[in-house]
Amino acid sequence: MAIEKSSYLNPLERGSLIHEVHYRFLSTLRQDGKLPLQAEQFSSIQSTLDAVLDSVQAEYQTRCLPVSDYLWKQQISSFRVDLHFWLHSLFRQQAWVPVFFELSFGLYPRAAQDEHSSASPVALPSGLQLRGSIDLVEQNAEGALRAVDYKTGKAQSKEGLIIGGGQILQPVLYALALEQLFKDKKVEEGVLYYSTFRGRFTQHAVKTTRLARDYAHLLSQSLDHALSEGFFVAAPEKGACRFCDYQTLCGQDEEWRTNELRDKKALLTLQRLRQTP
Numbered sequence: 001m002a003i004e005k006s007s008y009l010n011p012l013e014r015g016s017l018i019h020e021v022h023y024r025f026l027s028t029l030r031q032d033g034k035l036p037l038q039a040e041q042f043s044s045i046q047s048t049l050d051a052v053l054d055s056v057q058a059e060y061q062t063r064c065l066p067v068s069d070y071l072w073k074q075q076i077s078s079f080r081v082d083l084h085f086w087l088h089s090l091f092r093q094q095a096w097v098p099v100f101f102e103l104s105f106g107l108y109p110r111a112a113q114d115e116h117s118s119a120s121p122v123a124l125p126s127g128l129q130l131r132g133s134i135d136l137v138e139q140n141a142e143g144a145l146r147a148v149d150y151k152t153g154k155a156q157s158k159e160g161l162i163i164g165g166g167q168i169l170q171p172v173l174y175a176l177a178l179e180q181l182f183k184d185k186k187v188e189e190g191v192l193y194y195s196t197f198r199g200r201f202t203q204h205a206v207k208t209t210r211l212a213r214d215y216a217h218l219l220s221q222s223l224d225h226a227l228s229e230g231f232f233v234a235a236p237e238k239g240a241c242r243f244c245d246y247q248t249l250c251g252q253d254e255e256w257r258t259n260e261l262r263d264k265k266a267l268l269t270l271q272r273l274r275q276t277p
Contacts, residue, residue: 008075009060015152017060018195019102019135021083022150023112025052026101026136036097037090049087053080082196089201096138096146105177106131122177126213126220134174144186146205147174148193155194157204163215165274168192171206172216179208215276222273233258235267237274 009017028048029035037045057076066072090098103114106121106129113133122130136148149170156168163172171190178187192204206212226232234254241247241255258267 008066008071009064011153013060013064014079017056018079018082018152019150020056020112021049021053021079022135023102024056025049026098028052030098030101035099036094039091042091046084046087049083050080053083085197085201086195089195096140098136099139099145100134100137102133102135103137103181104133105181107133118181122180124173124176124180124216124220126176126217127224128173128216128220130173130177132174132177134178137178140188142186144188145178145182146188147171147178147190149174149191151192151194151199152196153194153198155199155202155204157192157194157202160277161204162206162212162277163219165276166219166222169219171204172208172212175206175208176213176216218273218276222269225269233267235270 025048026035029037029045034041034045053076057079061072064072100114100116102112102117104110104117106118107113109119117133124130134147135150138146138148140146147170157164161168163169171192173190175187175190178185187208189205189207191206192202194200194202234250235258236244236255238255241252
């Protein structure tokens with residue numbers, strides 16, 4: 001990944017660095033036989049986390065060539081505070097033990113990838129075929145699994161959220177993907193974990209209920225309809241274009257253009273999806 005010359009990492013680069021630290025740190029603990037975590041090992045484990053962060057940030061610094069070493073160090077210090085708090089949270093929630101990290105399916109082999117990853121995409125009962133990577137898979141004492149997706153920005157989830165109108169799909173789809181990868185295991189939930197102070201370390205769990213499965217099926221139907229009709233119009237919600245990273249692809253006027261569509265029926269399937277919690 002090319003990093004633009006600056007003293008600060010942008011949100012995408014920041015998330016990439018933190019995810020890399022999570023992966024290397026947890027992989028090291030597993031390799032050293034330090035999972036599940038033991039309270040008496042906290043000091044040495046925190047030292048391991050610091051060493052991993054130092055290594056990863058040095059690699060990023062070499063590629064980034066920040067214009068100010070002072071500002072770069074200030075940013076890395078803030079990451080360290082976030083990561084220390086995240087580590088404390090791992091020790092507090094002993095009910096779930098990390099088992100797989102960056103568990104991918106249907107992706108090309110890469111350095112940050114769990115050895116239990118699958119080269120093939122995952123086919124869900126709804127008809128969707130998924131390619132992706134689950135940041136963290138945890139297991140409880142009963143052997144049940146859950147999929148955790150780390151976020152480094154502000155918390156966007158709301159009470160009752162399942163797929164968020166089709167905008168937040170990782171908890172449900174990753175949990176269903178886990179069911180296909182480990183058919184002998186119960187998958188209890190998918191979790192959004194906003195693992196920084198920006199996100200207030202909020203965790204939002206989505207259970208693998210019948211309703212969650214129904215919404216995954218509705219998503220599949222919506223995609224099938226768009227494919228059969230050949231209609232993939234960009235139809236942003238009000239104000240969404242202001243924060244979109246893909247304006248270079250579809251331009252800045254999609255919100256206005258969609259509102260001018262004469263045939264509003266073409267958007268009914270999408271609107272139905274967007275009404276889901």
